Amino acid sequence: MIRFENVTKVYARGARPALDRVSLDVERGEFVFLVGASGSGKSTFLRLVLREERASAGRVWVAGKELGTLSSWKVPHMRRRIGAVFQDFRLLPTKTVFENVAFALQVIGKPRHHILTTVPDVLEMVGLAGKEKRRPHELSGGEQQRVAIARAFVNRPDILLADEPTGNLDPTTSLGIMRLLDRINRTGTTVVMATHDDEIVDQMRKRVVELDTGSLVRDQSRGVYGSDR
Amino acid sequence: MRLRFIFSEIGIGLRRNLSMTISVILVTFVSLTFVGVASLLQTQIGKMKDDWYGKVEVAAYLCPSHSTAPTCAAGEVTPDQMTKIKAALEQPEVAPYIQQPIYFESKQDAYASFEKRFAGDFMASLATVDDMQASFRIKLADPTKYQVVADVLSGVQGVEQVQDQRQLFDRMFLIMDRATLLSGGLAAVMLLAAILLITTTIRLSALSRRRETGIMRLVGASNLFIELPFMLEGAIAATIGAALAVGALWAGVKYLVVDWLGSSVQWIPYVTTADLTRLAPLLVVIGILLAAISSVVTLNRYTRV
Numbered sequence: 001m002i003r004f005e006n007v008t009k010v011y012a013r014g015a016r017p018a019l020d021r022v023s024l025d026v027e028r029g030e031f032v033f034l035v036g037a038s039g040s041g042k043s044t045f046l047r048l049v050l051r052e053e054r055a056s057a058g059r060v061w062v063a064g065k066e067l068g069t070l071s072s073w074k075v076p077h078m079r080r081r082i083g084a085v086f087q088d089f090r091l092l093p094t095k096t097v098f099e100n101v102a103f104a105l106q107v108i109g110k111p112r113h114h115i116l117t118t119v120p121d122v123l124e125m126v127g128l129a130g131k132e133k134r135r136p137h138e139l140s141g142g143e144q145q146r147v148a149i150a151r152a153f154v155n156r157p158d159i160l161l162a163d164e165p166t167g168n169l170d171p172t173t174s175l176g177i178m179r180l181l182d183r184i185n186r187t188g189t190t191v192v193m194a195t196h197d198d199e200i201v202d203q204m205r206k207r208v209v210e211l212d213t214g215s216l217v218r219d220q221s222r223g224v225y226g227s228d229r
Numbered sequence: 230m231r232l233r234f235i236f237s238e239i240g241i242g243l244r245r246n247l248s249m250t251i252s253v254i255l256v257t258f259v260s261l262t263f264v265g266v267a268s269l270l271q272t273q274i275g276k277m278k279d280d281w282y283g284k285v286e287v288a289a290y291l292c293p294s295h296s297t298a299p300t301c302a303a304g305e306v307t308p309d310q311m312t313k314i315k316a317a318l319e320q321p322e323v324a325p326y327i328q329q330p331i332y333f334e335s336k337q338d339a340y341a342s343f344e345k346r347f348a349g350d351f352m353a354s355l356a357t358v359d360d361m362q363a364s365f366r367i368k369l370a371d372p373t374k375y376q377v378v379a380d381v382l383s384g385v386q387g388v389e390q391v392q393d394q395r396q397l398f399d400r401m402f403l404i405m406d407r408a409t410l411l412s413g414g415l416a417a418v419m420l421l422a423a424i425l426l427i428t429t430t431i432r433l434s435a436l437s438r439r440r441e442t443g444i445m446r447l448v449g450a451s452n453l454f455i456e457l458p459f460m461l462e463g464a465i466a467a468t469i470g471a472a473l474a475v476g477a478l479w480a481g482v483k484y485l486v487v488d489w490l491g492s493s494v495q496w497i498p499y500v501t502t503a504d505l506t507r508l509a510p511l512l513v514v515i516g517i518l519l520a521a522i523s524s525v526v527t528l529n530r531y532t533r534v
Contacts, residue, residue, distance in 0.1 A: 050447070079449035090444060103441075106234045107450035155448070 001159060001190045002026040002049055007058035009044050009214075018044040020214040021058065026192060028158070031185045033201050034194040035225055036211035042194035045211070046161050049192070050082060051075050063158050080108055083152030083160045083189075087167035089144045091136040097123065097147050098132040104151045118154055126150045126180055142173035146180065153184055160184055162193040166200060174200060198225030231454075238458040239465065242434050249430040250466050256426050257470025257519065258477070260419030261512045265478040267412040268508055273500050274405050277398070280498045282372040285394040286332075289314070289365040289382050298389045306363065310387030314365065323381050328368040336361040362389075420519065423470075427463050427523035434459055435528065456528045463520035471516030475509045 002024070009019040019041045026032055034042045047053045048060050051067045060067045063081050070078060091100050098119055105115045123129055126146040136144050145165055152160055162181065166174035178200055185191045195201060201208060201224060208223030209216065243250050291311070292301035303310075317323070318331055334342075339361035367378055375393045382391045435442065445455050479502060486499050 073452070076446075076449045076451045079447065082449075084447055090440070090447075092441060092444070103444065104448040106231075107445045107448060107454055109231050109454070151444075151448070 001028045001030070001063060002192065003059075003061040004045075004048075005059045005061075007048065007055045007060055009041075009048060009053060010056045017056070017214050019048070019055075019211075022211070022214075022216045023058075024209060024216060024219070026190060028190055029185070029188050031182070031191045031204070031206040032193070033204070033206055033208045033223075033225075034192060034211065035196070035201060035208060038196075039213070040211040041214045042211055043163060044214075046084070046163050046192070046194060049159070049161060050079060050084060076108075080155060081158045083149075083155070083157040085145065085148045085152050085160070085162045085165050087164040089136070089141075089148045089168075091144060091147055091151075093136055096133050096135055097128060097139070100136070100147055101151045101154050104154055108155070110155075119150075122150045122154045125183075126153075127176075140173070141169050142176055145169065145177055149177070149180060149184070153189070157189065159190045159192065162191065162195075164195055164197075165193065166195065166197050171199065178204065201225040235454075235458055235461070239461050242438070242458055242462045243465070245437060246430060246434055249426075249433060250462075253423070253427050253430050253463070253466040254470045254473065256419065256423040257467045257516050258473040260416055260423050261471050261474035261516055262477050263412050263416035263419055264515060265474055265505075265508060265512055267409045267416055268511075269478065269482070269500050269504065270405055270409040270412065272504050272508075274402055274409075276498045276500065278402070281398055282395065285372060285398070287367045287369060287375055287378050288392045288394065289367065289388050290390045290392065291363045291365070292387050292389045293362050294359070296389050300384060300386050301389050303386065306387040310385075314382070314385055314387060317381050317385060318365070318367065318378075320381075323377060326370050326374045326377050328370050332366040332368075334364050334366055336363050339363065420515075423467075423519055424523050427467065427520055428527050430466075431459050431463055431524055431527045434462060456524070459528055460521070460524040463524050464517050467516040467520035468513060471513040474512055474516075475505070478508070479505055 003026070004022050004024040007019055007022045008017050010017045022041075022045070034045060036042055044053065048055055048067075049062055051060075051062075051070070055068060062078065065074075065078055067078075092103065095103060101119045101122060102115050105118065110118075120129075120132070123132060126149055128143065128146055128150065131139065131143065136147065139147065145168075149160075149165070160181070165181070166177055169177065174197065181191055181193065182204070205222045205224075207221045208218065208225070210218035210220075291306040291314075292298065292304070294305040315331070318327060336358050340356070340358045343356065343361065369375065369378065372395060375395065379391045379393070382388050442455050482500060482502050482505050487501060490497075491499050
C-alpha cells in the first residue's frame with residue numbers, strides 16, 4: 001500500500017536531510033506506529049505520502065502509484081484514497097459537525113443524496129450520533145477529533161494517516177480515539193499513525209517504525225515505544 | 230451539488246470582503262469608462278471624417294484687385310489667366326484626382342452666399358460685390374490627394390492662394406485625438422490599478438479561506454474546484470464594474486451627445502447608442518479578462534497543490 005525505496009528528503013540545500021535513505025513497506029490493512037523524537041522525520045514521512053512534498057531522491061509508491069512520476073493534476077484523485085487527521089483537528093469553525101464532514105464529499109463533487117446517506121452513517125460510527133448540528137467549539141477535544149476522523153474516513157479511503165491525533169487529548173480520551181482508529185483499521189483501511197504517546201504504543205502492540213534524525217532505526221512488529229525498555 | 234456549493238462559497242467570499250468587492254467594482258467601472266470614452270471619441274472622429282471629407286473642397290482663390298501675393302502682380306485675375314488655370318486643372322496628370330465638373334464661384338456668387346449667411350448683420354451689409362473673391366471650387370476624388378492639386382496651382386499667375394478646407398477640420402481632429410490619448414492613458418493607469426486591486430482582493434480572500442482550501446486540498450478536491458470560487462468572485466465583481474461603465478457611457482451618449490449636443494449643434498454626425506451597443510461586449514470582455522489575468526497570477530501562488 002505504501003512503499004518507500006531509499007527515500008531522502010532535503011528541504012534546504014546543504015541542510016541535514018529530514019529523511020535519509022528510508023526504505024519501508026506497509027501492506028494493505030496494516031496498522032503502523034511511526035515514533036521518534038520531534039524533528040526525527042515523522043511529519044515529513046506523512047507529507048511525502050500525501051505528496052505535499054516530493055522526495056529529493058528515491059521513490060515513493062502509494063496505492064500502486066509512483067508519486068515522483070504522477071502528474072500534478074492526478075494528485076487530487078490520489079489524495080481521495082487517503083484520509084488524514086492531525087493533532088489540531090483542522091475543523092471549520094463556522095460549519096456544523098454534519099457540514100464539516102459533508103464538506104469533504106462536497107468538494108470532490110459527490111452527489112447530494114450520497115452525502116445525505118453517508119455522513120450520518122460515519123457520524124454514527126465515530127460515536128457522534130445526535131451531535132450533527134453542534135459547532136466544533138461546542139464539542140470536547142475528543143469529540144472534535146472524532147469529527148476530524150469522520151471527515152477523513154467518510155470517503156472510505158484505503159489509507160488513513162494520523163499525525164499525533166492524541167497529542168492534545170487526555171489519556172482516557174486518547175484511548176477512545178485509539179479504539180476508533182483500531183476499528184477503522186479492522187475495516188481493511190491501512191493506518192499510519194505518528195505519535196509521541198508511549199502508553200498507547202505499548203498497549204496496542206502493533207508494528208512500530210522508529211525514526212531518528214531522518215534515519216529508520218527500528219522496524220518491529222508488535223513493538224513498544226522505546227526499544228530499550 | 231457542485232454548482233450550488235460553488236455559488237454558496239462565492240457568496241461567502243463576496244460578503245466577507247464586501248468593501249474590497251465594492252472597490253474592485255468601482256475601479257473596473259472607472260477604468261472601463263475611460264476605455265469607452267477613448268473608443269467613442271475615435272468613433273466620433275471616424276464619423277466626422279467620413280461625413281466631412283466627402284463634402285470638403287479645395288478652394289483656389291483667384292487674385293482680387295488689391296493683393297500683395299507675387300502671383301497677383303498683374304492685378305485682378307484676367308479671363309486669359311482663368312482659362313490657363315482651368316487648362317492646368319484639366320491636364321491628364323491631374324484630372325484623375327479631380328471630380329468634374331469644377332465649380333467656378335464668381336464674385337457675384339460669393340456675395341450672394343455671403344449675404345445669405347450673414348443676413349441681417351450690419352457689418353455684412355457694408356460689404357459689396359467687389360469685396361468678394363472669385364474662386365475655383367475643386368472636389369477631389371480622394372480627399373487625401375490635396376497636394377497634387379496644390380502643386381499644380383501654386384505659382385500660377387492669377388491664383389492668390391490654394392486652401393484645403395480639410396485643414397480647418399484637422400485642428401479639431403487633433404484636439405479630439407489628444408483627448409483620446411489622454412483618456413486612453415487614464416484608462417491604462419486605471420486598468421493597472423484594477424489589476425492590482427483585484428489581485429489583492431483575491432489574495433485576501435484566499436488567505437482568509439486558507440483553512441478551507443487546505444482541507445479541500447487534503448481531501449483531494451481538484452485545483453479547478455478550489456480556485457473556481459475565487460476566480461468567479463473576481464469575474465463577478467469585474468462584470469458588475471463593466472456593466473456600470475456601459476450604463477454610464479449609455480447615459481452620457483444618450484443625454485449628453487444625442488439629446489443635448491444633437492439638438493443644439495445639428496450639423497455634426499454624432500455617435501449614437503448603437504455605437505455603444507457594439508462597444509459594450511468588448512468592455513465586458515476586457516473586465517472579465519482583467520479578473521482572469523489577476524486570478525491566474527494570484528491563485529497559482531496561494532492555492533497551489
